[in-house]
Amino acid sequence: HIQVTVVDLNEQRIIDWNDPNTDNIPIYEPGLSEIVLEARGRNLFFSTEVEKAIDEAQVIFISVNTPTKTYGKGKGMAADLKYIELCARQIAKVAKQNKIVVEKSTLPVRTAEAIKSILDNTGNGVQFQILSNPEFLAEGTAVTDLLNPDRILIGGDSTPEGEAAINALVDVYANWVNKDKILTTNVWSSELSKLTANAFLAQRISSINAMSELCEKTGADVNEVARAIGMDSRIGPKFLKASVGFGGSCFQKDILNLVYIAKSYGLNEVADYWEQVIIMNDHQKRRFSNKIVQTLYNTVADKKITFLGWAFKKDTNDTRESAAIYVADDLINEQAKISVYDPKVSRNKMMSDLDYLETRPAEENAKSLTTFGNVYDACRGSHAIAVLTEWDEFTTYDWQKIYESMHKPAFVFDGRNILNAKELQSIGFVYNGIGS
Ligand code: UDX
Numbered sequence: 278h279i280q281v282t283v284v285d286l287n288e289q290r291i292i293d294w295n296d297p298n299t300d301n302i303p304i305y306e307p308g309l310s311e312i313v314l315e316a317r318g319r320n321l322f323f324s325t326e327v328e329k330a331i332d333e334a335q336v337i338f339i340s341v342n343t344p345t346k347t348y349g350k351g352k353g354m355a356a357d358l359k360y361i362e363l364c365a366r367q368i369a370k371v372a373k374q375n376k377i378v379v380e381k382s383t384l385p386v387r388t389a390e391a392i393k394s395i396l397d398n399t400g401n402g403v404q405f406q407i408l409s410n411p412e413f414l415a416e417g418t419a420v421t422d423l424l425n426p427d428r429i430l431i432g433g434d435s436t437p438e439g440e441a442a443i444n445a446l447v448d449v450y451a452n453w454v455n456k457d458k459i460l461t462t463n464v465w466s467s468e469l470s471k472l473t474a475n476a477f478l479a480q481r482i483s484s485i486n487a488m489s490e491l492c493e494k495t496g497a498d499v500n501e502v503a504r505a506i507g508m509d510s511r512i513g514p515k516f517l518k519a520s521v522g523f524g525g526s527c528f529q530k531d532i533l534n535l536v537y538i539a540k541s542y543g544l545n546e547v548a549d550y551w552e553q554v555i556i557m558n559d560h561q562k563r564r565f566s567n568k569i570v571q572t573l574y575n576t577v578a579d580k581k582i583t584f585l586g587w588a589f590k591k592d593t594n595d596t597r598e599s600a601a602i603y604v605a606d607d608l609i610n611e612q613a614k615i616s617v618y619d620p621k622v623s624r625n626k627m628m629s630d631l632d633y634l635e636t637r638p639a640e641e642n643a644k645s646l647t648t649f650g651n652v653y654d655a656c657r658g659s660h661a662i663a664v665l666t667e668w669d670e671f672t673t674y675d676w677q678k679i680y681e682s683m684h685k686p687a688f689v690f691d692g693r694n695i696l697n698a699k700e701l702q703s704i705g706f707v708y709n710g711i712g713s
Contacts, residue, residue, distance in 0.1 A: 279449065282322045284330045294323040305594040305621050308420035331371040336446065338410075339364045339392075340381040345530050354537035356385050356530070365392045369400035377442045380409045383471050383531055385538055389432075389464045406442035408433045409464045411471035416525065417592035429459045432467025472535045476551055479528035481516040483557035489519040489712025490564065499712025500694060519712045521665060521692030522561040524589030524599040529555060562600045565663075565711075566607035569690055572709060573661060577613035581659040581684075585652065586666025586693075587619040587627055594621040600692065601665035602630045609645045610636070616647045618655035620668055624648040653679065661688035667695045680704045 285291050293303045295317070299310035313321065324330060331337060341360035346352050361382060368378060378396065380389060389407040396405040409432035414422035429450045433443040443461050450459055462470070489499040499519045507514030523529075532551055539548035570577050589599035596602065605615050609631075617627060631642040649655035652671075656662060656679045664671060672695055680687055689701055691710045698708045 278320075279452075280320045280322070281316075282324055282330045282334070284324050284327045286325065286327065288325050291323050291325050305592075306416065306419045307592055312420065327367065328371045331368055331376075332373065334376065336377045336379060336449070337368060338379045338381045342526075343382045343384060343530075345533055351537055354533045354540075356383075356534045358384070358388065358391070361388065361392065362395065365395040366399060368405075369396045372403050372405070373401060375404040375406075377406045377408060377445060379446065380407065380468070381412055383411060383475075383527065383534075384409075384468055385534055386465050386468045386472075388468065404438065406433065406438055407464065408442055408446055409467035410446060411467060413471070413474065416595055417590055424453065426454060426458065429454055430462065430467050430470055431459065432462045432464040435463065472531050472538075475527050475531040476535055476554065478516050479523055479532055479558070480551075480554045482518075482520065482523045482528075483554040483561075485517050485519045486522065486561045486711075487557050489561075492712040500710075502712075519694060520561075520600070520667075521565045521604065521711065522558045522600040524597065524601075526595065526597040529558070529598050559603075562603045563607065565600070565690065565692055566604045568709065569604075569608065569661060569663060569688075570611055572688060572690075572707075577608055577611045577660075579612060579614060580661070581614045581616060582608055583656045583659040583662045584615060584617040584619075585655075585662060585664045585671050586668055587617055587622040587630075588666045588668075591666055591668045594623075594626075596622055596626055596630050599630070599665070602634070604663065604665065604692075605631060605646065606634055606636055609642070613645070614647070615645060616649055616655045616659060618649045618652045619666065620670060653682065657682040658684065660684045661690060663690040664692050664695060667693040671695060672697070676701055676706070677704055680706060 283294065290303060293301065294313070296302060299314040299317070302310055302313055317323070339361060341364055343356040343358060343361060346355045346357040361384065365378075368376070378392065380392065389409055393405065393407050396407070411430055413426065413428070413430075431443050431446050433439040447456070447459050447461065485499065485503055488502060491497070492499040492502060503517040503519065504514075506512050507517050532555055536548045536552045539545075539551065569582065573580060584601055584605065587599060587601045588594060588596055608615060627646060627648065628639070628642060631646065632639045652674055660683070662679075685705075686707050687705065688707045689696065689709065691698070691708065694710045694712075696708070698710060698713075701708045
């Protein structure tokens with residue numbers, strides 16, 4: 278019974294969301310195309326008529342991106358709030374009735390204040406209530422996370438108007454979420470909780486990745502260590518999978534933002550503490566590419582190295598901050614020839630990821646990276662395989678057939694620890710996992 282209109286200035290994006298074949302919508306996410314198919318045209322609409330949608334809405338979610346700043350003060354660390362501000366100004370210009378404005382984008386603490394100031398000072402005298410409602414869903418499991426969230430967090434003012442706005446949003450979620458899972462807080466607690474949750478999750482990965490390097494030196498096995506510590510109910514088993522490094526649009530950006538905020542308050546120890554999570558993650562990616570070079574007799578020049586996966590995790594076509602990009606960049610510096618198979622990522626996306634780094638001219642990137650539509654072609658004639666994404670299908674291949682088509686010795690660098698090491702070794706592969 279709630280009408281949802283998604284608006285975007287980008288016309289092509291909206292055309293894609295309105296594609297009659299919902300398998301072609303711009304984001305691949307299990308279960309999403311089915312939901313769009315069911316609801317689109319009934320109570321879900323995609324449109325470029327931004328002003329009309331603002332005018333008609335009672336609640337407006339600002340869900341634009343807040344990338345790390347690439348210029349000026351806070352370059353490389355602070356969140357770029359350009360798009361948030363443009364949204365706020367447009368809402369202020371158009372709104373003729375009171376509205377609830379919800380921050381859905383991840384934002385630095387006290388951003389709501391800035392939004393409120395823009396809305397109150399440039400608007401038409403209407404009342405705005407600003408709520409913070411951070412999104413905790415993870416890619417690849419977005420639909421199930423949304424339908425069964427661990428919690429919903431809503432921050433708002435403790436004035437009567439603020440509380441009324443909070444309750445209005447609680448009522449929306451209460452349609453499918455149990456009320457005891459809906460937390461209400463002040464705006465700043467809510468804003469900071471999102472950064473904190475991502476920092477804690479990323480910290481667990483950097484912690485286990487730090488141990489993975491120590492395991493490799495000492496003969497311990499990081500998977501066994503993770504299992505042993507994860508059974509301590511105080512630690513818990515999730516987010517302890519050692520990997521080639523975390524990627525995605527959130528962890529690095531949010532931690533850099535947290536570090537920037539801490540520094541701006543003069544909290545240098547706090548800033549340094551969290552920055553170490555990023556330093557460890559960068560080290561882990563570089564360590565993986567170094568290991569490939571060292572193992573292949575200190576040279577990969579003109580050797581074919583096959584990447585299984587380019588996405589930052591399985592079940593998504595998102596590649597933002599994917600470890601694959603940085604590992605490929607390092608290996609191309611060493612003049613390797615990279616061939617990639619990813620079930621969902623297009624060649625164009627891979628090329629634009631590499632070109633974005635500006636390490637070398639685009640033509641050189643194009644010559645150094647070849648893509649394949651299936652794993653067997655991608656591996657034929659290669660010296661080594663590197664697993665960069667944990668796609669389930671990688672565990673189901675005919676590895677004997679792959680082995681026979683490769684240069685010998687044939688190496689596997691399992692950056693996700695998903696393959697069966699014993700089986701691969703018995704076929705003849707030289708297997709290298711993370712942390713064992
Ligand atoms: C994350 C948060 O989980 C989510 O709550 C928030 O809303 C957005 O950021 P997302 O980036 O989509 O979600 O994916 P996530 O599952 O958290 O994985 C992030 C990265 O960490 C991936 O590259 C993943 O492969 C890696 N990872 C995750 C590990 O290397 N080891 C693990 O044990 C878990």
